[in-house]
Amino acid sequence: MLTKIFLDNAPLITSLFFIMGAFIVFQILFAGVRLIFKVIHRNIDKYLIRSILGIIYILSLLFIMQLSIRDKNQSWIYINFQLVSIIFYTVILSVPFKYHLFGPIVVAFMIFNSALNSWESWCSGIVLISFYYSLNYIKSHTKNKFPFFPYLLVSLILGSAYWFLIKIKFSISNPIFFRQVIYLFIIELFTFGYIAILYTDLESRAALFRDATHDKLTQAYNYDAFDIDFRSLFKDNVISDGKFTMMMFDIDHFKSINDTYGHLAGNKVLQTVVEVVQSVLAKNDKSIKLYRTGGEEFNIIFPHYHVKETQTIVKEIFEAVNHTEVDVDKNKIHITISVGVSEISKKDVSVNDFYSRVDKALYHSKRNGRKEITII
Numbered sequence: 001m002l003t004k005i006f007l008d009n010a011p012l013i014t015s016l017f018f019i020m021g022a023f024i025v026f027q028i029l030f031a032g033v034r035l036i037f038k039v040i041h042r043n044i045d046k047y048l049i050r051s052i053l054g055i056i057y058i059l060s061l062l063f064i065m066q067l068s069i070r071d072k073n074q075s076w077i078y079i080n081f082q083l084v085s086i087i088f089y090t091v092i093l094s095v096p097f098k099y100h101l102f103g104p105i106v107v108a109f110m111i112f113n114s115a116l117n118s119w120e121s122w123c124s125g126i127v128l129i130s131f132y133y134s135l136n137y138i139k140s141h142t143k144n145k146f147p148f149f150p151y152l153l154v155s156l157i158l159g160s161a162y163w164f165l166i167k168i169k170f171s172i173s174n175p176i177f178f179r180q181v182i183y184l185f186i187i188e189l190f191t192f193g194y195i196a197i198l199y200t201d202l203e204s205r206a207a208l209f210r211d212a213t214h215d216k217l218t219q220a221y222n223y224d225a226f227d228i229d230f231r232s233l234f235k236d237n238v239i240s241d242g243k244f245t246m247m248m249f250d251i252d253h254f255k256s257i258n259d260t261y262g263h264l265a266g267n268k269v270l271q272t273v274v275e276v277v278q279s280v281l282a283k284n285d286k287s288i289k290l291y292r293t294g295g296e297e298f299n300i301i302f303p304h305y306h307v308k309e310t311q312t313i314v315k316e317i318f319e320a321v322n323h324t325e326v327d328v329d330k331n332k333i334h335i336t337i338s339v340g341v342s343e344i345s346k347k348d349v350s351v352n353d354f355y356s357r358v359d360k361a362l363y364h365s366k367r368n369g370r371k372e373i374t375i376i
Contacts, residue, residue, distance in 0.1 A: 012183050016190055019084055023092075023194065026057050054093040058085050059105070066109070076166050080184050083159045084191055086128065090135040091151065091195055120169035124162055131158040146199045148192055155188045215292040217267055218274040226291035226299055233303055234351045237344050245307045246354070247300040247314055248362045249339040252370040254296035257333060265328040269335060270296065272326050280317050288313070299358075307343035307375060314341055318373055338365035339373040 030050055037044050062085055065078045106125040115121035134154045138147055160181050167177045213225035221229075233244050251257075251273060258266040274290065277298070281288045291299045300317075302310045318339055326333040340361030348354045357376055365372040 012186060015080060015183065015187055019081070019187065019191060020194065022061065023088070026054065029053060029057065051093050054089070058089055061085070062109070076170050076172070079163065079166055080159075080180065080187050082128075083131070083155070083162065083184065084187060086132050087135065087151075087155065087188070087191055087195075090132055091139065091192075118169060120165050124165045124169075127158055127162045127165065131155070131162070134158065146196050148196055151192050152188055155192075156185055159184045159188065218270050218292055220274045220278070220298070221289055221291040223291065223293045225289075226293050226301075229289065229291075229301060230299075230355070231351055233301065234344065234348075234354060243304060243306050243344065245302040245305045245310045245341065245343045246358050247302070247310065247317075247339060247341045248293075248358045249298055249300075249317075249337045250294070250362065250366075251296040252336045252338055252366075261328050261331065261333065265326070265333065268328060269326050269333060272324060273298075273321055273335060273337070276320050276324050277317055280313065280320055284313050284316070305343075307341060310341065311375075314339065314373060322371060336371040338362060338370045340365055341373065341375045 030053055033049055033053055034046060037049070062078075062082065065081065106128055110116055110121050110125060131154075135151065138150045138154065142150065163177060163181050163184065166172065172180075213221055215222045230246075237244055251269065254266065254269070257269055270292075274292070277290050277300070281290060281300070288300060288302055291301070293299050302313075318337065321335055321337050324335050326335065340358050340363070342354070342358045342361055344354055345357075348357075361374040361376040364374040364376075368374075
């Protein structure tokens with residue numbers, strides 16, 4: 001009864017709260033699904049999960065809503081939500097533009113509404129596809145992080161064109177038509193404003209997270225990030241009897257570099273080493289992380305790797321760094337590193353057992369003349 005009163009007397013307010021609620025429910029569902037995959041130890045791309053879940057979610061909502069008003073006088077009542085759904089599908093989910101995916105969805109709705117013989121429905125379908133294409137084009141051809149005004153302008157123009165075709169098809173009066181277009185503008189303004197706030201919030205949180213987890217000089221992950229990841233992986237692998245390997249290395253004679261060439265030269269050496277190692281990791285496996293855990297000391301965690309499976313990458317890193325020279329004031333600083341590598345063992349009772357073994361391997365390399373790899 002209360003819902004009917006709101007729908008009849010305050011359709012705009014009801015629509016705004018419904019859209020906000022739909023967005024929030026999706027975020028809750030997405031967080032729940034990600035948690036399930038984490039619990040069952042399945043590493044799946046979160047963007048893929050979000051896209052698949054989002055498509056299922058929005059299509060389910062649209063079909064349920066359309067079913068509730070099918071063959072009724074006001075079968076156009078959810079038109080604005082259909083238009084907002086395209087915004088959700090394109091801007092929030094970032095689903096790539098594919099005619100073979102979106103076109104059949106539009107045709108399916110036409111079949112569902114018995115509208116295949118209506119020229120207005122076909123024209124409306126073309127407008128929807130144009131709307132979808134236009135939003136994707138703006139998204140991929142703008143330098144702005146969130147092009148608010150281009151989104152709003154295109155949405156209003158094509159949304160009005162869609163409503164005009166609906167007006168013809170259902171013989172909607174001019175006052176209702178103009179009122180619905182105004183509602184559409186307000187809803188789109190609210191929707192893009194809400195998404196813009198989400199973008200800003202995500203950027204702020206990402207910046208704070210990066211500052212908290214990355215070394216400011218080299219942009220490698222810092223010790224805090226290492227400690228969190230290392231303990232989490234250790235716990236997961238002990239529970240599931242899994243595997244992971246760690247590599248520890250430091251730059252040989254780094255104190256001598258600082259004393260001879262100055263701390264700015266030492267900083268440049270650190271930055272260069274990180275760049276070289278990151279390029280090797282990016283080429284092999286982006287899930288492998290590099291951490292700066294001390295002055296010239298670094299750790300690399302290989303999740304789900306046996307020690308034998310890391311040897312190619314370890315050797316590639318070792319060779320790449322050892323063939324690197326840094327130019328400082330017409331001087332060439334040749335860099336070498338000492339390396340220790342080990343794999344988690346069933347005998348490891350705590351993280352310290354594992355860490356100490358890798359540390360022991362590193363110091364074995366240093367005591368044996370440096371520029372060496374020791375695997376325990």
